[in-house]
Each structure stands twice: as structure tokens, then as C-alpha cells.
Amino acid sequence: MPDYSNKTSSTINIKNVVPLVLDLDRVNYDLWIELFETHCIGFGVDDHLELPFMKPISSDPKDKEVTVDQKEWNKIDSIVKSWIYNTLSQSLLQMILKKKSMTYVIWCDLEDLFCTNKENKAMQLENQLRNIVMGDLSVNDYYTKIKAIADMLDNLGAPIPKRNLVSYTLNGLTQKFKPITTTIQYSKPFSTSMEARSTLVMEEQQLELDHSRQIIPAYSDNSSLPIIILTEDHQQPRNNRFFHNNRCGRGGRGGHDGLGDNLMLSYPLLRSFGICNLDIPTVMFSRT
Known part of the structure; x- marks a missing residue:
């Protein structure tokens, strides 16, 4: 026994x-x-x-x-x-x-x-993989999603050819990866899935670095135009550390050209607009 x-x-x-x-x-x-x-x-x-x-x-x-x-x-x-x-x-x-x-x-x-239903399930998964899109996913998350579907197809006895897997992956990338996509597509020998992934991860890191270095100056398209501010104050302090007064008009302080008597460059105000480092004249008018 x-x-x-x-x-x-x-x-x-x-x-x-x-x-x-x-x-x-x-x-x-x-x-x-x-x-x-x-x-x-x-x-x-x-x-x-x-x-x-x-x-x-x-x-x-x-x-x-x-x-x-x-x-x-x-x-x-x-x-x-x-x-x-x-x-x-x-x-x-x-x-x-x-x-x-x-x-x-x-x-x-x-x-x-x-x-x-093995065959039907395999067809559904392959169609899902063929039409996959990256959307807002990172490269690593995108590849994780692809691998999960590819593994399920393997389990069903319907593995995806490696070249097709790379092609499906590249087709679903967002527009910002298009330049590097062309490079991968025409590389010889054709990139494996892991090689393509490494290339895309490096490209993603470079794009993020470039984005962090970008400086977008305010009013850059109209930097030569003055900023005109209308104020009620007729008397601006002569030696204020935030303001610098200039005379306007041929008549000096008492003269008038029809524009008023105050030309003021306000650094705190410019900083609030993010343009304190630009050489932009700021004209301040007084209401009479």
C-alpha cells in the first residue's frame, strides 16, 4: 500500500x-x-x-x-x-x-x-496591442502596459513577433517622440524591444531637462513697447528706493507737454509682471 x-x-x-x-x-x-x-x-x-x-x-x-x-x-x-x-x-x-x-x-x-475561447481572446488582445496609445503615461508605464498584454498573449500560446511588438509600441507614442521614433524605425539592425525602451527613456529624460531649462520672458513679443500706467498721485517721492522720477516735458518739473509730469520706472511692479530684467520703459501719467 x-x-x-x-x-x-x-x-x-x-x-x-x-x-x-x-x-x-x-x-x-x-x-x-x-x-x-x-x-x-x-x-x-x-x-x-x-x-x-x-x-x-x-x-x-x-x-x-x-x-x-x-x-x-x-x-x-x-x-x-x-x-x-x-x-x-x-x-x-x-x-x-x-x-x-x-x-x-x-x-x-x-x-x-x-x-x-482561447483563439477569440488572443485576437482581442492582439487588436488591443495594435491600437495601444501612450496618452499621458510615462515611457516606463507605457511599456509595463504593453508587456502585460504581450505576456497574456504568450500565456495563450499566441506570442507577438518581436519586430511587430516594437512597431506597435512606436505607433502609439505621442507627438513629442516622433523624431526619435523615426530613428528607431530605420536603425540597422532593427532595435529590440528593450533597446527601443532604453532609447525612449533617455529621450524622455532629455525632453524633461530641456523643458526645465526653458525661460519664457513676459512680453517678449512686445519688449520694445512702453508700459503705461495711470495714477492719481501727482507727487512721487524723489528718493524712494522703489521708484525713480524723471522730468517729462520741456518745462522741467513745471512744464507740460500734454503728457503730464511723471515718468516712473517701478521695479516692484515690473517684478510682479516677471519683466524686471527687461529694458522696458514704464511711463506713468498723472490725472489732472
């Missing part, structure tokens, strides 16, 4: 060795099945994932060995089945749960469920 008592234990936390949740939306069946089968083989219970060969239970009281063997097998089978249940998403568990079913039956149901 096989010794089942040392094969496995119900106290094992399956989530420590299969650290993912099987879900229809994530298309992670191939990865899940690899981890789960590896765990079962390590504990010597992978025979519960196959069609079991069972000896008929004898009614002869003398033949107790077969009865004990069957009970022990059922015990281990329940443990392996509980491992499966504990690695399924809630929605998938509700779809797959069956009372008093053997592990092998649940195992086959999962395979049928994930493989039935």
Missing part, C-alpha cells in the same frame, strides 16, 4: 507557493498551471491531476488493505482539491465549484474553461 501519510499536509499554505490568483480576466492559466503542477510533483501528489485508477473496494472483511488505501487516497485528493479552490478568484470559484467532485474533474473543467 502506498504511504500517503508523508506526502502532504493540510496545513500547507498554497498561496506561498502559488502566489497568484487564477482569473479569467487575467489570462494567467498557463503560469498558474506551471506553478501548481510543480508544487504537486514536489509533494508526490501529481497523480491526483490525472485520471485515477482505483481498485474496487472489496466487501470481504479480510481484505481491509484496499478499503484503507481508498480512504487515504480520498483524503489526499480532498487536500489537493482545496489547494485548487484556494488559488481561484471568487467569480471563477463559483463557476467551477462542484460538490463531491474529484480533483481530476475540477482540473479538467478548468482546462476546458480556459481553452474554449
